[in-house]
Amino acid sequence: MNKNIIELSQLNFTQDFPGLRGVNMMARQFPIEPFLVITEFRMEKPVFGPHPHAGISVLTYMLPDSEGGFINRDSKGDFSTIGPGAVHITQAGSGMHHDEFPQVPGVECHGFQIWINHAKADRFVEPLAKHADAVEIPVVEQPGAQIRVILGQYEGIPAKNEVLTRVDLLHVFLAPKTSITLPAAAMAFVYGLKGTAQAASEDTLKAQMMVNYSPEGDEATLQAGPEGFEFLFGTGTPLNEAIVYGGPFVMTTPEQMVEAKGRYSRGEMGRLGPY
Template structure:
């Protein structure tokens, strides 16, 4: 099997989004080695003023989101009539398709927030499909465990050290997958994937080792092509999200919450939103 290596390390940048929510972001809209992953946000704060404003109603078109909570709770509402709440260990998936307006707000009892939101690109042929939504509570997640690791399989199909499992979410675009992995101190774990897939690792705790270098939290590891990647944890162990997917290889045009293929399609998205053509038959958000 062809071995992968880390070809690039990208640091997440501090930012704010929504109503002043503090986040750390890695954007890869034009990055071929991240395709189909468009963006990774980590939301992590113990201070309510850093997240209590949440993400009030805002539009999307042409992409999917996956929100995964390690700690705290979020409530989703959208103008298709969906409403859902997730707590620690749960996830929410949304396919914006041709257009949706949604909000994501912390639950009133949330005292600390730690989670992730991923943007995954939709192929051109699916960008104008009807929007869709699903909650995945913690009890539906699939786990893999061995002496060297514990893993929560959220989306897609994964093989770790020869053990395979499929997550409850199989509707991420481009065969994308998401896995939450905890490595024991000094552990080595091998991940097997299709040789042409993008494969990324976002460290959120502990450290990983690569060519005599220690890589720590809020760093995204982007791998080369190959059929397997051996991950090496540092002396204190490591926690990371693994992300993989089949590259779409399509042009990306992005403006705020809209992700299309051309500038003309972005202009159309803006006009449609301004003229109330995002799911016009559905009720407005309050």
């Protein structure tokens, strides 16, 4: 059964900081949990510097059309280059510092940073990094469509790396006037990148437009317009647990947040100096 659209939102890039423009979608505003934050970014210089995370996994996906790539460092010793088309996962768990910035200052990097929720039992798992270069990302080819499997699986083809909370995240390229039907769990969304499409309504979807689907139904169908349609598709089952936000830390209970902040103040999330 096809899902219905419950919300269709036109979003825009905003100048968040010098050298960074972003489109921000948060679970506080949109029904996207177990995703918590989805940001499409265009970044051309270092912005944030070393900073901690705890209680979540942070995924960086550099789009294949990006001019440049990121350097990613963390306090567990990882040093990776996230080139165009590559994926990096920071499983923050009990806490770690990381730093991401353009490899070449002034060269724009275009991609997504996505926070994925952890269940209460997984808030304090061991921190670690997982990486996949562009050539390691599975690509499913079918008539009129190309699907890059970023997380989860598609048609039995699994992603290179996984996160603790089960989600599917696909980067889909539809040829002009081609349709695709994607399996969808209780939570599902489409975020447009290029071109146009229609989905379960007469509304036209386009770049920087997010579609949130109803919990009912188990598939989502899109019909590309004459320009084709490129989009990000995410789906999963909400954890439906309490969420306590504390800046870069996300926990389930106030007591866990106190514990996380205590770990940070005692230096138990490691150190990461300027690059």
